[in-house]
Amino acid sequence: MRTGPFAAGAVALVLLLTWIAFRGMSAELDDWKHASTVLEKIETARNMIDRDVLSARTGILRNYDSIVREVGVLRTNLERLRADTGDDAEIGDAIRALQDALARDEGLIEDFKSRNALLQNSLAYFVVLNRNLEGQEQYQGQGQGRDFAGQIGRLAAAMLRLTLDTTSGSIAHVDAQLEVLLITSIATGNVVAAQPLLEHGRMLRDQLPATDALLRNLLSSPASGHMEAVQGLIEERAAAAGAAAGMFRYMLYIISVLLACMLVYLGAQLQARARALRFRANFEHTIAAISTRFLSSGSADLTSHVDLALSELAACIGADRAYFVDGRTAGVYQWSRNGVEPAPGWPERARLLAAAFERGDNGTIHVPAIRRIARATTGARAGREIDRGSGDAIDRMADAGLHAWLGVVSSNAECPGGILGFDALRPGPMTKWHDYGLFRMAFDTISAAVERDRLAREKERLEAGLQQARRMETVGALASGVAHNFNNIVGAILGYTEMARERVPPDSRLAGNLDEIRLAAERALALVDQILTFGRRGTSQRKLMRVRDLVDETASMLEASLPPRIELRIRDSSGDTRIPADPARLQQVLMNLAANAAQAMDGKGVVDIAIAGIESKDAVRLGSDELGPGRYATLTVTDRGRGMDGATRERIFEPFFTTRPEGNGLGLATAREIVREHGGAISVRSAPGEGTTFEVWLPCAIPESRPSGSPPGRQLPPASLRGDGEAVLILDGDGRRLLRLEEIVAALGYEPVGVTRAEEAARSLGRPGFEFVAALICQPRSSAFEISALLRREAPDLPIILATTSAADIHPPVLAAAGIREIVHSPVTAAELARALSLCRKSQETAAGEASWGTMATGPLSPTE
Numbered sequence: 082m083r084t085g086p087f088a089a090g091a092v093a094l095v096l097l098l099t100w101i102a103f104r105g106m107s108a109e110l111d112d113w114k115h116a117s118t119v120l121e122k123i124e125t126a127r128n129m130i131d132r133d134v135l136s137a138r139t140g141i142l143r144n145y146d147s148i149v150r151e152v153g154v155l156r157t158n159l160e161r162l163r164a165d166t167g168d169d170a171e172i173g174d175a176i177r178a179l180q181d182a183l184a185r186d187e188g189l190i191e192d193f194k195s196r197n198a199l200l201q202n203s204l205a206y207f208v209v210l211n212r213n214l215e216g217q218e219q220y221q222g223q224g225q226g227r228d229f230a231g232q233i234g235r236l237a238a239a240m241l242r243l244t245l246d247t248t249s250g251s252i253a254h255v256d257a258q259l260e261v262l263l264i265t266s267i268a269t270g271n272v273v274a275a276q277p278l279l280e281h282g283r284m285l286r287d288q289l290p291a292t293d294a295l296l297r298n299l300l301s302s303p304a305s306g307h308m309e310a311v312q313g314l315i316e317e318r319a320a321a322a323g324a325a326a327g328m329f330r331y332m333l334y335i336i337s338v339l340l341a342c343m344l345v346y347l348g349a350q351l352q353a354r355a356r357a358l359r360f361r362a363n364f365e366h367t368i369a370a371i372s373t374r375f376l377s378s379g380s381a382d383l384t385s386h387v388d389l390a391l392s393e394l395a396a397c398i399g400a401d402r403a404y405f406v407d408g409r410t411a412g413v414y415q416w417s418r419n420g421v422e423p424a425p426g427w428p429e430r431a432r433l434l435a436a437a438f439e440r441g442d443n444g445t446i447h448v449p450a451i452r453r454i455a456r457a458t459t460g461a462r463a464g465r466e467i468d469r470g471s472g473d474a475i476d477r478m479a480d481a482g483l484h485a486w487l488g489v490v491s492s493n494a495e496c497p498g499g500i501l502g503f504d505a506l507r508p509g510p511m512t513k514w515h516d517y518g519l520f521r522m523a524f525d526t527i528s529a530a531v532e533r534d535r536l537a538r539e540k541e542r543l544e545a546g547l548q549q550a551r552r553m554e555t556v557g558a559l560a561s562g563v564a565h566n567f568n569n570i571v572g573a574i575l576g577y578t579e580m581a582r583e584r585v586p587p588d589s590r591l592a593g594n595l596d597e598i599r600l601a602a603e604r605a606l607a608l609v610d611q612i613l614t615f616g617r618r619g620t621s622q623r624k625l626m627r628v629r630d631l632v633d634e635t636a637s638m639l640e641a642s643l644p645p646r647i648e649l650r651i652r653d654s655s656g657d658t659r660i661p662a663d664p665a666r667l668q669q670v671l672m673n674l675a676a677n678a679a680q681a682m683d684g685k686g687v688v689d690i691a692i693a694g695i696e697s698k699d700a701v702r703l704g705s706d707e708l709g710p711g712r713y714a715t716l717t718v719t720d721r722g723r724g725m726d727g728a729t730r731e732r733i734f735e736p737f738f739t740t741r742p743e744g745n746g747l748g749l750a751t752a753r754e755i756v757r758e759h760g761g762a763i764s765v766r767s768a769p770g771e772g773t774t775f776e777v778w779l780p781c782a783i784p785e786s787r788p789s790g791s792p793p794g795r796q797l798p799p800a801s802l803r804g805d806g807e808a809v810l811i812l813d814g815d816g817r818r819l820l821r822l823e824e825i826v827a828a829l830g831y832e833p834v835g836v837t838r839a840e841e842a843a844r845s846l847g848r849p850g851f852e853f854v855a856a857l858i859c860q861p862r863s864s865a866f867e868i869s870a871l872l873r874r875e876a877p878d879l880p881i882i883l884a885t886t887s888a889a890d891i892h893p894p895v896l897a898a899a900g901i902r903e904i905v906h907s908p909v910t911a912a913e914l915a916r917a918l919s920l921c922r923k924s925q926e927t928a929a930g931e932a933s934w935g936t937m938a939t940g941p942l943s944p945t946e
Contacts, residue, residue, distance in 0.1 A: 101333045113319035116165035119158045120315065124308055126154040127183075130190065131300060137197050138296055140204075145194050152190065155183055162311075172314045179307035189299040196295060200288040204244070207281040211237050214274060229269040232262045233278070240285060247290040255286045364397045364519050368526060375530035383534045384414065387527060391416040394523055398487070400503035404428040405524075407531050408491050408499030414527075421506060424481045431502045435488050437474040445520055448486045451478045484508055489524040499528060568606070568886060572908015575602040576821050579911040583828045628658050628692050628714045628779075635671040636690075643675065644684040651690050658694040658714045660779045666755045667779075673748040674718040674775050680741065681722030681773060691717040694781065703778060704734075706762035712781040713761070721772040730767055802915040804830035807854035809918065810879075811835040812842045812868065814860065822859065822909060829915050839868045846875040855921035857914070859884040859907065866899045873900040880921035884909050 130151050136142035159180060166172045214233050239258040243251045259282050266275035371390040378386050391403035395416060404415035406428055417423055424430075438446045448454070454475050478486055484505045491499030501524040582595045632651060639649055671690070678688045693715045701708045725733070732738045736750040756763045760780045767773035809831045813819040816837060823833040834851065836842045846853065856872055856879055858865050869881050880902040896904070902924060903917040 098333070098336060101329050101336065112165050112167070113315050113322060116162055117312065117315050117319065119162045119165060120308060120312055122158045123155060123162065123179075123183075124305075126151045126158065127186075127302075127304060127308075130155075130186075134190065134193060134296065134299060137194075138292065140201060148190060148194070152187055155187075159183065166315070169314075169318070172311065172318070175307065175311045175314055179304060179311055182302060182304035182307050186299060186302045186304060189295060189302075193292065193295050193299060196288060196292045200285070200292050203281050203284045203288065207240065207278065207285055210278040210281060214271075214278060229265050229271055229275075232258070232265045233275075236262050236278075236282060240282060243286065243289050247293045252286060252290060255282070259283060259286070361519070367393050367397055368519065368523050371523070372526045375526065375533075383530065387414040387530070388416050390523075390527060395503055398503060399505065400487075401506040402427075402504035404431070404500075404502050405527050405531075406432060406500050406502075407528070409532070410535065412531070424504075427481065427504075428500070428502055430477070430481075431486075431488065432500050434474040434477060435490055435500060435502075440490065444490050446486075446488045446490065448475065448478065451475060451483050451485060482506055487520065489520045491524075491528070499524075501527060569908060571602050571605045572910075573818075573821065575599060575606070575910055576825055576908060578602060580821075580824050580828055624664070625659050625661055626664060628655050628660055628716070629653050631660075631662060631664060631667055632671065632690060632692055632716070634664065635668045635675075638668070639672065639675050639688075642672070643679050643688070646685040647679045647682070648687045649675070649690070650687055651692070653692045655692045655694045655714055658692075658781055660714050660759070660781055662759060662779070663755075667759070670752040670755050670777065671716065671718070673752045674777075677748065677775075678718055678720035678722065678773070681720050681724075683722070686721055689717075689719040691715075691719070693717070695778075701762075701778070703762035703764035703776070706757070708762050708778060708780075713778045714781050716777040716779070717774060718777075719772065719774045724769045724771045724773055725765075725767040726769050730765055733765065734763075802829070802912075802919050804854070804918060804922070806830065806832055807922065808832045808834055808851050810842055810845055810853045810856040810872075812839065812856065812858050812860065813837065818859065822857065825909065825911050825914060826857075826918075829911060829918065831918065839871055842868070843871055843875050846872065846879070853879055854925065855880045855882055855902075855918055857882045857884060857905075857909075858901075859909070865901075866895075869899040869901055878925070880924050882914075882917050882921065 130148060133142055133145075133148045133151065137145065137148070142148075159176070163173070163176055166176065211233060214230070236255075236258040239251075239255045243255050259279060262275060262282075263279060266272045266279075371386075371393065374386050374389070387405060391405060391414065395401070395403040395418075401418045401421050402416070402423065404413065404427075406413050413428065415423060415428060435446055438448070440446060481504075484507055486502065486504055488500055488502040501520065578595050578599045582592060582599070585591045585595065632653075636649060636651060643649065675688050675690070679686075682688075694712065695715055696712050697708070698710050700710060701713075729740065733749050734753045736747060738750075753763050756777055756779070761778045763775065763777050765773065765775050809826050811819060811822050811826065811833055813822060813835070814837050819835045819837060823835045826833040831854070834845055834853070836845060842856070845851065853876070856876075858868055858872075858881060860868055865883055865885070869883070872879060872881060877900075879900075881900050882903040882905060883896070883901045884905050884907040886907045903920055905913050905917050
């Protein structure tokens with residue numbers, strides 16, 4: 082039979098069926114349906130914009146994020162609609178008309194956002210000013226003050242009517258009330274107090290009608306008509322595509338019937354050939370079933386599944402014994418037919434005998450007629466050549482009672498010695514087997530299952546080791562996020578407490594209560610700082626220093642903080658061992674460990690700190706961490722206190738776990754995180770009644786030739802911390818926080834000028850009659866430097882104070898380049914801000930250009946960005 086024409090006809094038929102199937106699936110119909118769906122999304126987004134615009138006008142919607150998001154949805158879906166409709170000119174014209182209408186609407190939306198924002202802000206100020214003026218006039222009681230208060234109420238009622246009805250009558254009524262209020266304020270001497278209210282009233286009188294007119298123009302957009310036109314065109318195209326698809330599906334059905342008749346004829350022709358492949362198919366099916374069982378089984382079922390696999394493979398080829406030896410672990414799996422006992426020393430001897438044979442295809446060795454080969458004297462081999470070196474191996478197989486043997490040896494250099502073997506103790510199918518590739522597949526399947534089981538056990542071991550680290554990482558991130566929000570709440574409590582304290586007599590009971598509130602807030606801030614330190618992620622500023630210097634600096638602080646009956650002993654055998662360290666953070670580790678030791682001894686005893694240098698040639702496991710070979714500095718803190726049991730030792734490094742009612746459970750968790758950040762590890766040894774030993778390992782560095790210490794920081798000069806009425810510019814985007822900062826600055830004796838935007842701050846610097854002593858920026862660090870640069874352009878010599886929750890990762894040259902003289906901790910406290918403002922006053926009295934760096938916020942600070 083000539084295959085050329087048949088192949089050409091088959092290819093042509095396949096192409097024809099493919100084309101008809103493609104047309105029958107009607108990809109065009111799907112495209113039109115998708116285009117219709119996209120158009121519905123555009124209409125939905127347009128309706129949502131109308132809803133949000135109306136909500137924004139009534140003041141329900143506080144920001145325009147949803148409007149911006151919906152405008153983006155409009156743009157995206159409009160591009161998708163254009164792509165789905167393709168090159169259809171008529172629909173393209175309709176889409177362009179729709180796009181123009183939506184572009185017009187987008188311009189109106191932008192104009193509305195600007196006008197509405199101005200309207201809402203002015204309305205809010207109008208309400209605040211109205212309430213303040215009404216409250217002030219209530220105390221005047223009668224006469225002209227009562228008339229002025231009444232006119233304020235009438236103006237508020239007219240303005241409320243205008244917000245609901247912007248017709249000419251309402252506008253005229255507001256104009257009349259504004260005029261009457263102006264006359265009344267002149268008559269009562271309240272012109273200055275009424276002026277802001279009048280200004281905002283006039284602004285509302287102008288903005289409310291203009292905004293409503295813009296809103297009516299937006300709601301009467303022609304976009305709806307254009308969308309209906311596009312929808313009609315899409316539905317026409319979809320109907321045409323559906324009709325064409327139905328015709329092609331009918332054609333496909335007819336051709337399918339013809340092909341079914343042809344397949345029946347070809348099936349009869351192939352039946353004979355299928356019998357020849359049945360044996361191979363059964364074997365492949367067996368391998369597939371074995372592979373499926375391995376994939377779905379667990380480690381506990383591995384041995385039984387391997388034994389079952391060996392029995393099934395042996396049944397396919399007529400073997401009496403089957404075995405698998407894992408070359409990596411020397412594990413043995415074997416199966417024998419009923420009544421057949423394994424040969425002595427088998428299958429270990431099979432591994433040795435296999436080395437004497439030459440490997441065939443895919444690493445297989447097949448000896449089909451062992452007894453006949455053993456009797457041969459001329460070296461003739463049945464079906465293949467066996468060299469003289471294999472003669473002894475053949476004899477030993479014959480002595481073991483084998484008729485035939487088939488083996489597959491490992492071809493993986495990383496796992497030598499693995500073997501899959503089959504023994505035939507009687508003549509049978511094994512003597513006629515020649516398809517060795519399937520046996521390589523069987524070997525790889527079993528080997529992969531055994532290796533996967535080994536890796537699974539190794540994975541379980543590694544996961545158990547990493548479980549604690551993952552849990553602490555998650556808890557650290559959660560604690561950090563909660564602490565940042567809690568920091569702002571505590572800051573507000575502390576700020577308002579300080580302002581209230583200034584307004585009460587020093588020796589009153591209320592002053593004592595406020596002092597207790599302030600102390601509680603400060604303790605809360607200290608706890609927040611400790612949580613932030615635990616949850617901090619990132620690199621710290623480190624320097625090279627001697628371990629003994631670090632311990633000596635910490636010892637001086639410990640002697641002042643530990644109970645008087647605690648003796649501190651230091652033993653040093655480290656010599657000149659140096660480590661790259663963040664001194665403040667490592668001091669915190671030693672302080673926590675020493676404090677725990679003192680508490681474990683109930684405030685009486687000896688805390689022993691031992692310093693040593695260790696050279697490790699092998700990996701070292703400390704707790705759940707493992708350190709590689711290298712040189713390390715060790716810090717060992719030992720006490721003879723109560724000690725801990727095993728359950729407590731397992732949990733002492735967990736965050737928020739504590740055995741003391743007054744503890745917070747972050748000391749040891751933070752210590753371990755700090756040690757890990759330095760590339761080290763920490764472990765604990767303890768038993769009840771035998772004390773506790775904490776051992777800290779830190780990687781050493783090559784000693785430097787110059788001292789690693791840095792000169793002590795400049796101390797604050799003694800000066801008065803209160804101002805003399807100097808102006809201070811305050812920039813904070815949070816209005817409520819800005820009011821609190823203004824009160825704190827005013828309480829310190831300065832004149833606060835608060836703004837919420839950088840442009841307002843720049844304009845304030847140019848106002849005549851204001852000489853600012855400093856500018857306080859309370860903005861995220863990502864924008865604070867840009868704002869500082871803007872202020873420096875307006876006033877180059879103005880000292881700038883930055884309020885931030887973190888200064889640990891800001892380099893002084895970066896601050897100097899931005900013109901920032903001082904840094905205070907956020908939330909701002911009166912005492913710290915007073916010191917910073919005092920330094921700014923001093924800096925303006927010194928020669929121009931002197932860089933004055935103020936007191937940084939103490940304690941562990943964590944970045945907010």
